[in-house]
Amino acid sequence: MPEKLILRDWQKIRTWLEPRIEAGQVRLISLDIFDTLLARCVEPPVIVQHAVCRAVGKQVGMAPSLVWQARQEAEQALRAEAVAAGLDHECRYVELLPRWMENMFKEHDPALGRSICQTELSLENASLHIKPDAQVFMDWVREQGVRMVAMSDMYLNGDLLGELLGRKGLLHYFDNVYVSADYKEGKYSGRLFRRMLQRQEVRAGHVVHIGDNPISDRRMACKEGLQGVWLYEKKDLRRRERLALSARMAQRGGIWVGRHFFDTVQTRIQQNDGLNPRNFFFRYGRDVLGPAFSVFMQGLQERLNRQLQAKQPVEKLLFVARDGFLFERMYRELDEKLPSEYVYLSRKVITAASTADGLDHAQAIVAFYNPKQQGLESVCKVYGLPEEALQPLAREHGFANFAEPIHNWEDTRLHNFLKDQRVQSIVQRVGRKHRDLLQRYLEQVGFFAHKRVALVDIGWNGTVQKFLKQAFGKRADFPILHGYYFAFVPKLYNDFGENNVCEGIVHDSRRGNACERIPAEFEEIFEQGARSWEGTTIGYRDCDGRIEPVLKPDSAPDRQAELRCNASVARMQEGILCHWEHYRAVQQLTGYASQQVLPYVHGLLERAVVYPTAEETRELTRLVHTEDFGHDNVLALGNRAFGVRDLLRPQQVWNRMKVAAWRYALLDKIPTGLPNFAFRIAYLHTVEK
Amino acid sequence: MVLSPIKLFLYALAFHFSSGRGRCFSPGFKALAVWYASRAEMLLFDRSAAKWWRGQLERG
Numbered sequence: 001m002p003e004k005l006i007l008r009d010w011q012k013i014r015t016w017l018e019p020r021i022e023a024g025q026v027r028l029i030s031l032d033i034f035d036t037l038l039a040r041c042v043e044p045p046v047i048v049q050h051a052v053c054r055a056v057g058k059q060v061g062m063a064p065s066l067v068w069q070a071r072q073e074a075e076q077a078l079r080a081e082a083v084a085a086g087l088d089h090e091c092r093y094v095e096l097l098p099r100w101m102e103n104m105f106k107e108h109d110p111a112l113g114r115s116i117c118q119t120e121l122s123l124e125n126a127s128l129h130i131k132p133d134a135q136v137f138m139d140w141v142r143e144q145g146v147r148m149v150a151m152s153d154m155y156l157n158g159d160l161l162g163e164l165l166g167r168k169g170l171l172h173y174f175d176n177v178y179v180s181a182d183y184k185e186g187k188y189s190g191r192l193f194r195r196m197l198q199r200q201e202v203r204a205g206h207v208v209h210i211g212d213n214p215i216s217d218r219r220m221a222c223k224e225g226l227q228g229v230w231l232y233e234k235k236d237l238r239r240r241e242r243l244a245l246s247a248r249m250a251q252r253g254g255i256w257v258g259r260h261f262f263d264t265v266q267t268r269i270q271q272n273d274g275l276n277p278r279n280f281f282f283r284y285g286r287d288v289l290g291p292a293f294s295v296f297m298q299g300l301q302e303r304l305n306r307q308l309q310a311k312q313p314v315e316k317l318l319f320v321a322r323d324g325f326l327f328e329r330m331y332r333e334l335d336e337k338l339p340s341e342y343v344y345l346s347r348k349v350i351t352a353a354s355t356a357d358g359l360d361h362a363q364a365i366v367a368f369y370n371p372k373q374q375g376l377e378s379v380c381k382v383y384g385l386p387e388e389a390l391q392p393l394a395r396e397h398g399f400a401n402f403a404e405p406i407h408n409w410e411d412t413r414l415h416n417f418l419k420d421q422r423v424q425s426i427v428q429r430v431g432r433k434h435r436d437l438l439q440r441y442l443e444q445v446g447f448f449a450h451k452r453v454a455l456v457d458i459g460w461n462g463t464v465q466k467f468l469k470q471a472f473g474k475r476a477d478f479p480i481l482h483g484y485y486f487a488f489v490p491k492l493y494n495d496f497g498e499n500n501v502c503e504g505i506v507h508d509s510r511r512g513n514a515c516e517r518i519p520a521e522f523e524e525i526f527e528q529g530a531r532s533w534e535g536t537t538i539g540y541r542d543c544d545g546r547i548e549p550v551l552k553p554d555s556a557p558d559r560q561a562e563l564r565c566n567a568s569v570a571r572m573q574e575g576i577l578c579h580w581e582h583y584r585a586v587q588q589l590t591g592y593a594s595q596q597v598l599p600y601v602h603g604l605l606e607r608a609v610v611y612p613t614a615e616e617t618r619e620l621t622r623l624v625h626t627e628d629f630g631h632d633n634v635l636a637l638g639n640r641a642f643g644v645r646d647l648l649r650p651q652q653v654w655n656r657m658k659v660a661a662w663r664y665a666l667l668d669k670i671p672t673g674l675p676n677f678a679f680r681i682a683y684l685h686t687v688e689k
Numbered sequence: 690m691v692l693s694p695i696k697l698f699l700y701a702l703a704f705h706f707s708s709g710r711g712r713c714f715s716p717g718f719k720a721l722a723v724w725y726a727s728r729a730e731m732l733l734f735d736r737s738a739a740k741w742w743r744g745q746l747e748r749g
Binding site for chain 1: 690691692694696697699700701702703704706707713714715716717720723724727728731736737740741743744745747
């Protein structure tokens with residue numbers, strides 16, 4: 001009887017094997033596949049089969065529970081037949097598939113069978129990764145000139161398992177793949193080992209078998225005369241236990257679903273990307289912004305599907321510059337997608353076009369929402385109006401200083417200025433020019449060529465959507481507009497007009513849920529994470545009949561600041577896209593809807609915004625933020641953090657808190673999260689009232 | 690990306706003390722108790738360690 005070998009890692013196996021290979025005692029190494037060479041990111045493995053049934057159900061229009069039931073019945077019948085024939089309790093996928101389809105539709109469709117088979121392989125492939133230490137071990141064995149075979153107790157037959165190993169780039173390591181399904185003989189009965197020895201024409205004493213199961217891979221191998229090695233990887237077992245507990249808790253609903261989901265995403269990321277050193281911005285994009293933007297994209301996809309099912313399909317998706325840049329890149333990664341385009345629109349060009357019929361008081365005061373507003377100068381910047389032409393008229397109405405901030409929005413001088421026909425005539429002349437160019441640009445991107453168009457943007461007020469309707473809503477071919485926003489906080493306008501629907505997917509202030517408001521507490525970081533590296537659109541020009549956007553020049557002071565941050569933004573977006581890749585795979589495996597995952601994402605964002613780590617505060621406050629409402633202002637995301645002395649001046653502290661872009665970063669120097677917690681309660685009290 | 694449930698519970702308390710609508714990302718007290726009881730069980734009755742000892746102690 002061979003010796004009892006329980007080894008904790010691949011290095012120990014190698015140390016044990018090395019002298020024996022040199023002595024010529026080992027001629028063949030047999031390796032178990034699942035949980036030995038390949039590990040899963042989901043636990044228990046039956047999750048993959050459920051995912052297959054969901055995909056099949058969707059394909060054939062049947063409830064997943066019925067598909068699952070049909071599969072279980074077919075599998076149990078085949079296993080019972082194998083036992084009755086004196087074989088092991090095994091079933092082959094190629095036999096299972098027709099029986100399963102017959103249970104579902106009373107007939108076998110070979111084309112559908114092939115499609116189901118590919119789905120099964122794809123989902124198995126998505127859930128598996130190669131253990132890095134195992135691959136190093138296999139490379140070493142190959143260098144020693146020792147042959148290897150793979151063995152598994154599995155329902156997939158040998159050629160399918162071979163295909164799976166091929167997809168993982170492992171097939172070339174093995175002379176043969178022995179699967180219990182092919183012979184209906186398992187490792188657990190010892191029969192598969194006998195079969196392998198017979199086929200390989202090798203004596204049992206010259207074979208070492210390595211696997212993670214103490215019974216099948218060690219005890220039974222040893223019983224058949226092979227040297228069985230039980231690979232006992234404690235860390236791996238702990239991971240599987242943790243994932244299984246997460247899956248059990250997910251059945252309770254609430255945040256546990258999201259926690260299970262992201263536990264799986266994190267496991268998958270660690271398995272595939274864990275060895276790569278990543279900088280802070282990449283990690284922030286991957287671990288904080290990635291979950292938020294990914295759940296937004298999933299929510300968007302679900303809404304588009306709902307429109308399709310309601311026979312009111314959205315025909316074209318327009319990702320609005322600049323924050324739609326990342327969303328467009330994420331959308332491109334999807335398998336099923338609608339025609340889409342990244343469009344150069346900005347609040348500035350839209351508002352400028354909206355003045356073609358004149359500028360009213362409601363439009364003018366939009367410029368005053370900016371805390372750094374400079375009265376009529378801001379109005380000119382926001383609407384692209386000529387300051388030099390309007391300045392003399394403003395003086396006539398009592399505005400000695402054109403850049404004087406207007407805090408009283410009902411100022412009589414302002415009303416009189418806007419009523420002045422000379423002012424309106426200048427405004428309309430410029431506005432018409434802006435509107436004509438914008439109209440031609442929109443025609444060029446096919447905006448008016450579809451019945452139903454969706455705008456995708458980060459948020460917040462829906463200015464672009466509102467002003468598009470205002471400027472072109474009278475056209476007969478103006479489409480039904482759906483605005484899908486990451487967060488929708490309509491502070492500026494309430495009425496968007498007929499056939500103009502807006503929805504915030506991660507946050508919509510109209511839902512009145514205080515817990516989901518977190519993106520609005522630090523809007524700037526979400527805009528930074530999603531924005532394009534180009535400047536904002538400040539106008540259009542006609543280039544030989546084609547309308548081209550005019551972007552803010554790199555020489556502008558705010559653009560200079562942006563350019564300095566672009567490298568960090570690019571790393572963040574790489575991290576977000578890395579997350580998105582794993583998010584999609586796990587979504588396929590778990591089948592969770594965005595609504596199930598969303599509460600956990602709100603918790604995740606609450607942690608990131610209200611209780612940031614010292615590293616997060618230090619790195620993120622280096623970024624600067626700009627706005628596209630016509631100014632060149634730069635907003636620093638960080639201010640000097642509070643010290644102990646500041647606590648003696650509570651009024652000053654409160655005032656600074658109120659105007660800070662990221663309030664909670666000001667508490668960075670005070671240890672523990674308690675001040676953040678206390679301030680959070682105080683702040684929620686004020687906003688609730 | 691994976692937060693401890695107790696942290697989520699504490700974060701949600703801020704909503705509980707202010708608006709009274711802190712349930713959205715709170716794991717819930719009962720579920721939290723179940724979670725920690727399961728973790729404690731995993732730690733105290735370590736199945737993988739028991740398996741290892743079984744492997745060590747069995748004959749052959």
